[in-house]
Amino acid sequence: MELLFDTNPGLIVWTIISFLVLLIVLAKYAWNPILKMLGDREGQIRTALEQADRARTETAEMMKQNEKNLARVEEEYQKMIREGRAFAEKIKDEIVVKAKQQAQHELKQAAEEIQRNVEAAKLQLRSEVADLAIKATEKILEETLDENKQKKLTDSVINKLPKN
16 A cells, blocks of 8 residues: 655654744744734724714713703793793784774764764754744734634634543
């Protein structure tokens, strides 16, 4: 049977020596920079996580502050709405009072105007009644001058009187 692997002791020694030299060179020149770079990277990641945690905390605080501000603004808004409604109610009441006063004033003026018109109508009626009385008297007097007419009128009045 044939061996696939040939062992060469010189090659083994030189391989071990080269590996050790490479290990010493890497340890002296590359190991520390690699560890330093890994440490720096770890520090950056840690800093980023701390910043993210701080940002999350600040965001939560800002959210709480915003909620407080929103509640305060909502309260002020409701207060302004209440004040506006109260002001509108006051204005409405003033307008109603003024309208009632104006209506009463106009009713009073209308009543006074009606009273003046009634008085004027009474005066005119009195004047017309007086004119009619004067005309009737004139007619009666004209008829009294005529004896025949006077007798007929007297008879007519007497006949109209009740017979008690």
